Amino acid sequence: MSLRPGATGPVGSQVSSGEEIGAVETIRRGIAQTPELVHGIGWTLFFAVVASLGQVIVPIAVQQTLDRGLNAPGGPDLSFVTWMGVAAFFGLVVTSVASYFMTSRLFTTSERGLATLRTKAFRHIHDLSLLTQSTERRGALVSRVTSDVDQVSQFLVYGGLLLVISVGQVLVATVIMAVYSWQLCLVVWLCFAPLFISIRYFQRKLSDAYGLVRRQAGAMLSAVSEPVVGASVVRSYAVQERTQDRIDEAIDGFKAASTRAQQFTVISFSLGGISAGLANAGVLVIGVLLGLTGEMTAGTVLAFAFLVTLFVGPVQMGTQIITDAQNAIASWRRVIGILETPADVVDPGEDATHLPRGPMDVRFEDVSFAYPGGPLVLRDVDLEFRAGTRVAIVGETGSGKSTFAKLLTRLMDPTTGRVLLDGVDVREVAHSSLRRGVVLVPQEGFLFDDTIAANVRYGRLEATEEEIVRAAEELGLADWLAGLPSGVRTMVGQRGESLSAGERQLVALLRAHLADPDLLVLDEATSAVDPELEVRIGRALERLMTGRTSVTIAHRLSTAEQADEVVVVDAGRVVQRGSHAELVTQPDLPYARLHASWVAQHGR
Numbered sequence: 259m260s261l262r263p264g265a266t267g268p269v270g271s272q273v274s275s276g277e278e279i280g281a282v283e284t285i286r287r288g289i290a291q292t293p294e295l296v297h298g299i300g301w302t303l304f305f306a307v308v309a310s311l312g313q314v315i316v317p318i319a320v321q322q323t324l325d326r327g328l329n330a331p332g333g334p335d336l337s338f339v340t341w342m343g344v345a346a347f348f349g350l351v352v353t354s355v356a357s358y359f360m361t362s363r364l365f366t367t368s369e370r371g372l373a374t375l376r377t378k379a380f381r382h383i384h385d386l387s388l389l390t391q392s393t394e395r396r397g398a399l400v401s402r403v404t405s406d407v408d409q410v411s412q413f414l415v416y417g418g419l420l421l422v423i424s425v426g427q428v429l430v431a432t433v434i435m436a437v438y439s440w441q442l443c444l445v446v447w448l449c450f451a452p453l454f455i456s457i458r459y460f461q462r463k464l465s466d467a468y469g470l471v472r473r474q475a476g477a478m479l480s481a482v483s484e485p486v487v488g489a490s491v492v493r494s495y496a497v498q499e500r501t502q503d504r505i506d507e508a509i510d511g512f513k514a515a516s517t518r519a520q521q522f523t524v525i526s527f528s529l530g531g532i533s534a535g536l537a538n539a540g541v542l543v544i545g546v547l548l549g550l551t552g553e554m555t556a557g558t559v560l561a562f563a564f565l566v567t568l569f570v571g572p573v574q575m576g577t578q579i580i581t582d583a584q585n586a587i588a589s590w591r592r593v594i595g596i597l598e599t600p601a602d603v604v605d606p607g608e609d610a611t612h613l614p615r616g617p618m619d620v621r622f623e624d625v626s627f628a629y630p631g632g633p634l635v636l637r638d639v640d641l642e643f644r645a646g647t648r649v650a651i652v653g654e655t656g657s658g659k660s661t662f663a664k665l666l667t668r669l670m671d672p673t674t675g676r677v678l679l680d681g682v683d684v685r686e687v688a689h690s691s692l693r694r695g696v697v698l699v700p701q702e703g704f705l706f707d708d709t710i711a712a713n714v715r716y717g718r719l720e721a722t723e724e725e726i727v728r729a730a731e732e733l734g735l736a737d738w739l740a741g742l743p744s745g746v747r748t749m750v751g752q753r754g755e756s757l758s759a760g761e762r763q764l765v766a767l768l769r770a771h772l773a774d775p776d777l778l779v780l781d782e783a784t785s786a787v788d789p790e791l792e793v794r795i796g797r798a799l800e801r802l803m804t805g806r807t808s809v810t811i812a813h814r815l816s817t818a819e820q821a822d823e824v825v826v827v828d829a830g831r832v833v834q835r836g837s838h839a840e841l842v843t844q845p846d847l848p849y850a851r852l853h854a855s856w857v858a859q860h861g862r
């Protein structure tokens with residue numbers, strides 16, 4: 259893959275809401291994403307048909323018992339009645355066995371398909387760039403792969419099952435009714451005509467209403483989860499009430515959307531009830547009238563009463579199923595929306611280049627960058643660092659330093675221009691090679707709720723405990739590690755909260771050392787640590803940078819003093835370059851000003 263210099267790269271596409279996808283299209287794309295859902299569907303349908311057919315044996319047996327058994331021309335024929343009893347029993351057994359197989363098959367295939375859907379959605383979220391992820395609130399994104407997938411699951415397992423049975427029953431009941439009496443069959447269908455005609459209308463209304471319900475569910479999860487994650491901020495600033503107001507608002511929004519959606523269900527359900535009542539009454543009245551004229555036997559009228567129940571039950575159930583289906587489709591769309599959002603920072607695949615080992619050359623070629631919908635935050639950056647150099651990037655807050663680091667590590671791609679490592683555009687480098695060779699140590703490295711060893715292993719998964727201890731020795735951290743309650747096996751707590759801020763930095767440095775990168779990008783931590791730990795961190799950093807190219811986003815100018823080269827960024831532009839000694843002697847330029855204010859604050 260070759261990219262023109264200055265080619266425009268995709269930057270952080272929005273996570274698709276999926277709302278523009280129609281219902282049938284949703285099902286088609288959903289099945290294309292998880293074909294497991296329809297594996298073996300033929301057999302499941304076969305059992306559904308058998309179960310439905312089994313159900314009509316009872317009404318037929320009742321009719322036959324009355325007309326040909328009890329009212330036989332030569333008096334009641336008991337042997338015929340017995341046979342009919344056996345046939346009805348056989349019908350019940352067949353229905354039960356077929357229902358069992360159909361249900362268990364539906365459960366198994368649905369759960370298998372949904373497990374695939376969940377896995378795919380979670381993986382895809384990880385593939386999306388940080389930028390794309392941040393276009394949707396994290397809580398809402400989580401809701402799309404948890405509660406939305408659950409909604410699809412509930413429908414496929416229960417609603418899907420009922421749908422298959424219902425359609426089968428309505429068809430079979432219609433055919434048998436038509437065979438017995440086309441007039442009564444017509445009466446039943448006419449009574450349900452208004453409901454059938456309005457189904458499309460309700461379906462559309464329900465679709466909109468449930469789309470809103472799912473969006474509100476995501477907003478609610480977001481409103482609830484954010485304050486839990488940021489509990490310390492909420493408590494320390496005593497903003498519980500305001501936070502609670504936001505949560506209450508989100509819950510109210512969800513309640514209002516759900517209530518509105520349920521109103522349509524209630525209307526369509528009531529319409530179903532009225533149709534059922536009319537159908538039952540109509541069959542009895544017209545059946546009796548036909549009976550009086552001798553066109554219909556008592557057995558047929560009784561059989562019809564059974565058949566109407568067989569017809570009405572699933573039709574009424576159908577209105578509930580349509581509601582569930584709309585809810586599930588609204589959810590399915592949102593999951594498909596995630597799966598179809600392109601992963602913008604893509605691996606170049608087969609044509610990818612693998613970077614050679616050893617300290618890396620870094621080059622920024624006319625790089626500009628804008629966050630989606632925002633102004634340029636980096637402009638025409640043209641820089642080159644030779645392999646093995648120690649670079650410090652300094653600048654006011656918001657000047658674009660972190661953005662620079664994200665482009666260098668390919669967490670995002672430039673809007674225009676190229677970032678080259680050892681002369682190769684980063685977009686052409688295999689992800690595996692890039693992640694192996696380039697490591698970013700963020701300001702606040704994320705620690706997982708596990709041991710120090712497990713957290714450090716994120717640097718190199720196969721590292722043994724001995725290797726971790728050796729890495730700690732190399733960074734001069736062995737005595738710190740030995741002083742912890744359980745050494746490398748010490749638990750760090752959620753997000754590392756059992757360690758101090760400085761200790762968390764040490765774990766992050768150990769992790770980076772174990773990864774053994776050729777280019778180290780450090781976003782210097784700003785949190786103050788005690789002087790002893792500060793010395794330890796400084797020493798570990800010194801050793802970590804030895805023999806590699808390193809780029810540090812320097813918040814302390816003492817770091818800039820020790821760097822081979824200092825790059826000063828101001829409002830997205832590189833305004834000065836050189837060693838600290840050179841830059842500090844250029845008065846009236848940004849570096850001298852930054853340095854003067856640093857010295858004033860820190861007394862050096």
Ligand SMILES: Nc1ncnc2c1ncn2[C@@H]1O[C@H](COP(=O)(O)OP(=O)(O)OP(=O)(O)O)[C@@H](O)[C@H]1O
Nearest residue numbers: 392629632635653654655656657658659660661662
């Ligand atoms: N995800 C984002 N979406 C939109 N704008 C952003 C995003 N991240 C940063 N910005 C904007 O880009 C500009 C540069 O931000 P950046 O974080 O690179 O600055 P910085 O120099 O690292 O600041 P600091 O020293 O405070 O970390 C700022 O104006 C910021 O508001």
